Amino acid sequence: MTSKTTGTHGAVLTDPAPEREGRPIVELRGAGKAYGNVRALHGVDLAVHPGRVTCVLGDNGAGKSTLIKIISGLHQHTEGDFLVDGEPVRFGTPRDALARGIATVYQDLATIPLMPVWRNFFLGSEMTKGPWPVRRLDIARMKRTADEELRNMGIVLDDLEQPIGTLSGGQRQCVAIARAVYFGARVLILDEPTAALGVKQSGVVLKYIAAARERGLGVIFITHNPHHAYLVGDHFSVLRLGTLELSAARADITLEELTNHMAGGAELAALKHELAQVGGVDVAALPKEPEAPAAGVPDQAGDTPASDAPASDTAAPAEGKA
Template identity: 80%
Template sequence: MTTTNEAMRNKTAPEGPAPQDAKSVVELKGTGKSYGNIRALHGVDLKVSPGRVSCVLGDNGAGKSTLIKIISGLHQHTEGEFLVDGRPVRFSTPREALDAGIATVYQDLATVPLMPVWRNFFLGSEMTKGSWPLRRLDIEQMKKTADHELREMGIVLDNLEQPIGTLSGGQRQCVAIARAVYFGARVLILDEPTAALGVKQSGVVLKYVAAARDRGLGVIFITHNPHHAYMVGDHFSVLRLGTMELRASRDKVSLEELTNHMAGGAELASLKHELAQVRGVNVEELPEEDLTAPKTSTGDAAD
């Protein structure tokens, strides 16, 4: 009998290896960021190619937010290289990142809860008609376009006039993804899109992450949930304390290994002798140290 997780994975997981000759849109080489004497990120390597989901996992304080800020143009890197289409870049503002086709969907989604769905879809980039000084919003065209684009992503809403705040968390995430796709995103950064969602709504969001990948976008899926990442990911990177502990393609790492890295298996293994002194802790069930040693893929194929 197929479990819910297995069914979702069958629906969203890549059906085969991604093309190895796909050129990366975004590439980080030894990239890092320091704030004065504090090094928040160091030596990060990451490739994002069209039609692939690159999952970046890490606990709180691992450096995920700093990584997002560098790629989205909020902060500039202080070491290494940041390449877009093979050319070094140093974005000064998020607008420059958007112009390069890099869109970020944050946890708060940057929506106005009391505004209609169609208005949120075009928020800040409204369509107009007529000439100045009689130019006005082209409301009908915006409604038609929003409905068409949402349906293209498989999102059917009965009423685009309803406030976006009345939608479920999963539906709002999906509207934000469809909006980014419509406005020309080539790389989509998703900041913990399933963090505050239940199982069913998380499944809905993962389905649309897969839909964005199938439309040819390169997706950077930031999460602390290895199960969600493994359902849709092509490549996995685990950050720990600002450095990359693991880089592996889907065929090189199992869900169990990914979960073990996220759970801090290496640290627990190194503390075996101390944990053995704690009553109630069975150290025999802890992983061996050599099984959790950092693994770094070599070659472009893994990225």
């Protein structure tokens, strides 16, 4: 892993702490967040390594949005530890997280539909030229740089002048990913990037997630779709009611087992028992619940994951799209 990254406006910057082999860029140890008397997140362990995709799955209200807000610097954790490059941190704003190479691509993508692609690429960080106080936008350089960076990610657009709103949902996601990579991201958080996309466009986004991994980024892929996660994921963490229900490496879990955890295997077993008491339902024909992976399976960092015991019955606050 190289110790240099592409920083603001493509400048090559030396990382404050070069990634060492086996050491995560971002790590949570027993992290949690409480809003008054309500615990939205509790006891979460997560490790994000360079060149790996860490998938975080969970139903609505599982705590995914709270997790994103902690890592991206929007909220501060109230318990546990949050480490970047092995050093404890407590970000005050998202700019603090971005300065450490943690970029977040939200579902709304933070783009302006009527502006050209190249302008959205540099939105808020425009290149300028000329002496102060008569500096002006360096449009030619921004167009050239945007085209080069998009092509480096395998994204070829015929016209960078077209409004970004005319692109497909998958293409807009890819532009947002390329933008984050260009501005120095070492950890890329993707908030439900395939949630509103069809099969073909989801495939396009998944391809560029894999491309970001190949470029050495640590990717946190937030999703509720276990099939999408299993296509590109290296490690899987399943949240339920604000706690970590499952933490397993790809080699230690099958898609069927991951789907069962994501869908709530225990709850489905109880539902099957209830359906057995309803006339007209052939319970014997329903699929059997797959066995859960053995407890104590090492995760990607070599530690023992949290147990698969049922989560606390303390309800997490509503988190919108999480």
